[in-house]
């Protein structure tokens with residue numbers, strides 16, 4: 001088995017790894033944990049920065065998702081202005 005280094009958390013992992021886009025764009029892969037806690041939420045529209053902070057232990061992932069929910073509601077509540 002080949003050991004790779006996760007491009008997001010830097011931890012070694014065994015196996016194929018995961019495509020880290022849109023969190024990281026490059027040939028490197030990320031570990032299953034980062035894929036589940038950062039990459040997948042980011043693909044669902046969660047802001048990446050709070051997810052990375054959550055990964056670093058500064059914030060709960062749940063909190064990062066709540067921020068995304070709040071932002072989503074705020075955006076939906078604003079009238080769309082074209083041409084500005």
Ligand SMILES: [Zn+2]
Pocket residue numbers: 006007008009010011030031032033034035
């Ligand atoms: Zn990782």
